[in-house]
Amino acid sequence: MFRSFLTSSKRLDKFVRRFSYRAEAAQSDCLMNIGTRSIFSEEHDMLRTNTRKFMSEYVIPNHKKWEEQGQVDRDLWLQAGHQALLGIAIPEEDGGVGGDILDSAVVWEELAYANCSGPGFALHSDIVMPYISRYGTKEQKGRYLPKMTSGKCIGAIAMTEPVAGSDLQGIRTTAKRDGNDWVLNGSKVFITNGCLCDVVIVVAITNPQAKSPAHGISLFLVDAGTTGFTKGRKLDKMGLKAQDTALLVFEDVRLPQSQLLGEENGGFYMLMKELPQERLLIADISQAGAEFVFETTRSYMKSRKAFGHTLSHLQTIQHRLAEMKTSICVSRAFVDQCLNLLNQGNLDSGMASMAKYWASDLYNRIAYDGVQLHGGWGYMWEYAVCKAYVDARVQSIYGGSNEIMKELIGRSIVKE
Numbered sequence: 001m002f003r004s005f006l007t008s009s010k011r012l013d014k015f016v017r018r019f020s021y022r023a024e025a026a027q028s029d030c031l032m033n034i035g036t037r038s039i040f041s042e043e044h045d046m047l048r049t050n051t052r053k054f055m056s057e058y059v060i061p062n063h064k065k066w067e068e069q070g071q072v073d074r075d076l077w078l079q080a081g082h083q084a085l086l087g088i089a090i091p092e093e094d095g096g097v098g099g100d101i102l103d104s105a106v107v108w109e110e111l112a113y114a115n116c117s118g119p120g121f122a123l124h125s126d127i128v129m130p131y132i133s134r135y136g137t138k139e140q141k142g143r144y145l146p147k148m149t150s151g152k153c154i155g156a157i158a159m160t161e162p163v164a165g166s167d168l169q170g171i172r173t174t175a176k177r178d179g180n181d182w183v184l185n186g187s188k189v190f191i192t193n194g195c196l197c198d199v200v201i202v203v204a205i206t207n208p209q210a211k212s213p214a215h216g217i218s219l220f221l222v223d224a225g226t227t228g229f230t231k232g233r234k235l236d237k238m239g240l241k242a243q244d245t246a247l248l249v250f251e252d253v254r255l256p257q258s259q260l261l262g263e264e265n266g267g268f269y270m271l272m273k274e275l276p277q278e279r280l281l282i283a284d285i286s287q288a289g290a291e292f293v294f295e296t297t298r299s300y301m302k303s304r305k306a307f308g309h310t311l312s313h314l315q316t317i318q319h320r321l322a323e324m325k326t327s328i329c330v331s332r333a334f335v336d337q338c339l340n341l342l343n344q345g346n347l348d349s350g351m352a353s354m355a356k357y358w359a360s361d362l363y364n365r366i367a368y369d370g371v372q373l374h375g376g377w378g379y380m381w382e383y384a385v386c387k388a389y390v391d392a393r394v395q396s397i398y399g400g401s402n403e404i405m406k407e408l409i410g411r412s413i414v415k416e
Helices: 002-020 042-069 074-082 101-113 121-135 138-150 267-303 315-344 349-379 384-396 402-414
Strands: 155-158 174-178 181-192 199-205 217-223 229-234 245-256
Touching: 042 074, 042 101, 074 138, 101 121, 101 267, 101 315, 121 138, 121 155, 121 199, 121 217, 121 267, 155 181, 174 199, 181 199, 181 217, 199 267, 217 245, 217 267, 267 315, 267 349, 267 384, 315 349, 349 384, 349 402
Parallel strands: 155 199
Antiparallel strands: 174 181, 181 245, 199 217, 229 245
């Protein structure tokens, strides 16, 4: 009887596993298939289906126009807000959608799968908004977050300066007290959403006499249109052609105390706490970009003919595709592990740095291979791999260069 019961239990377990099992990306016939990857659920699949439809209807058909004008149309943000694609991981009580970070990952991955780098949704929703949600006052949350979720208010964050990039402690922008106000002076560069932004989080020195620069940095919320705040020229970049990137200038910008975000002189610690999420975001976008390039290249190899056969019949092509897919799937396993840890609140800086360095380097290698396998057509802008090639390049630079990532990883390895 026990043996019969055990056999029945095993059959039941096998039945349950059969109908609940989610294939990992490496097991799927397409790396971008919906319904794969064990970190996601059916609810995430529904969101991915809707997001993919949104990309096909609103983003992909307009992206060429946005590349020419150097920024997306503002209406796109309102459409995204209407579809609940902004502020997804921000709690409902703060004015967000109330999802989790895996919901956010679905949106930024689908942008990469669409090969459309123009919309700055990820920075807005998952870099800027969390600062306000986690460190803002009740008044600040109520003022900004609901509008940011609806797309009526676009956010940016200004860390980088002409003389300070990965070294945040080297910034020169200052905010000095004047009565009950602060007076902000300085300039920021390479600011994503810089032209369209309605509010920007500005990193500034508030205590130049601090024993360490890290102890004298604060964050401020600066509204577009504030006297002395100027949006400079739109920067002409190698890639990310549809993403507005700007120089911002602050000349005697007067801010009330209510625009200080978080604790005075506590800005550096807030930045350090939030940077792992930003770096994993870059890692996952890079990972998804590599997956897109692989699938695009594989499709081209199966249709392009040479020497009497499709290119996919050539052993050297098959070997190159095998190398590409294997490296992508190995990286995907680690990035998904990091996403799962982030969703649980357990991702540390070291793992985020590893993911960012590895996945962004991988994206560049895969994009190089994709262009090479396309031959001369891969060098043409109308081909997706060409755009991916130039878009990939910045992934290893922003969010902290990969050289800095290795430095952080190395320190964690040898620390006492």
